[in-house]
Amino acid sequence: MGEGPRMDVPTRFPPHETAWFFDIDGTLAEMMPAPEMVQVGPEVTERLTMLFGISQGALAIVSGRALASIDALLAPLVLPASGQHGAQRRAADGAVREAGAATASLAVARQRIAAWVGDSPSIRAEDKGHAIAIHYRAAPEFADAVRGFARDLADADHNLRAQPGKMVVEILDAAHDKGAAIRTFLAEPPFRGRRPVFIGDDLGDEPGFEAVNRAGGVSIKVGDGPTAAQYRLPDVHAVHAWLAALVA
Numbered sequence: 378m379g380e381g382p383r384m385d386v387p388t389r390f391p392p393h394e395t396a397w398f399f400d401i402d403g404t405l406a407e408m409m410p411a412p413e414m415v416q417v418g419p420e421v422t423e424r425l426t427m428l429f430g431i432s433q434g435a436l437a438i439v440s441g442r443a444l445a446s447i448d449a450l451l452a453p454l455v456l457p458a459s460g461q462h463g464a465q466r467r468a469a470d471g472a473v474r475e476a477g478a479a480t481a482s483l484a485v486a487r488q489r490i491a492a493w494v495g496d497s498p499s500i501r502a503e504d505k506g507h508a509i510a511i512h513y514r515a516a517p518e519f520a521d522a523v524r525g526f527a528r529d530l531a532d533a534d535h536n537l538r539a540q541p542g543k544m545v546v547e548i549l550d551a552a553h554d555k556g557a558a559i560r561t562f563l564a565e566p567p568f569r570g571r572r573p574v575f576i577g578d579d580l581g582d583e584p585g586f587e588a589v590n591r592a593g594g595v596s597i598k599v600g601d602g603p604t605a606a607q608y609r610l611p612d613v614h615a616v617h618a619w620l621a622a623l624v625a
């Protein structure tokens with residue numbers, strides 16, 4: 378048996394030497410049948426607020442959601458954040474940068490996806506602007522078909538990539554991922570010079586784990602499955618307990 382991630386996730390970090398990066402869905406909040414149903418509990422936003430203060434602002438959300446959706450989930454909290462797997466980023470100074478390189482490619486993909494999904498009751502396309510998600514939560518038996526379609530779409534255009542996730546595949550600008558988003562934050566104050574800690578649960582978080590590992594940081598995977606992360610927490614409840622311990 379190979380050596381998997383360790384379960385003894387540290388809870389003590391030097392407050393002024395640590396940079397925090399959090400995924401939301403499946404990490405801070407339980408997955409739901411539809412992304413609109415997900416909620417972040419008030420105790421979670423309270424602890425994020427505390428950690429943001431303790432770390433002097435070196436805390437960012439790194440999500441597949443659009444920035445507007447991140448803000449709605451964490452309201453009234455507005456944090457530095459990367460949205461749509463790195464295609465959008467709000468820096469610590471509040472400046473928002475949006476990717477535009479793959480706009481034409483995404484427009485073509487948008488039409489092909491709409492035509493392919495059609496009026497299927499069990500497969501749903503979600504247009505996030507810089508990413509198009511194809512959800513098949515209502516019909517897991519279509520996993521291979523959806524993944525195959527998305528892979529073909531991405532293979533046909535080098536500006537695009539397909540990012541499989543939990544009951545979803547996203548078509549994205551190939552230039553961005555969560556690892557690049559974390560590296561960009563780490564090049565700017567107040568993140569710069571700090572040791573990154575990143576926690577996430579899905580395949581799209583793996584580039585983030587790899588970036589954090591290379592930066593000498595701490596990577597934490599939530600739930601089962603192969604991962605590049607150094608540590609593992611079993612579920613969202615364990616994340617909440619860990620977050621409570623961090624600010625205790």
Ligand SMILES: [Mg+2]
Pocket residue numbers: 400401402403404577578579
């Ligand atoms: Mg997630």
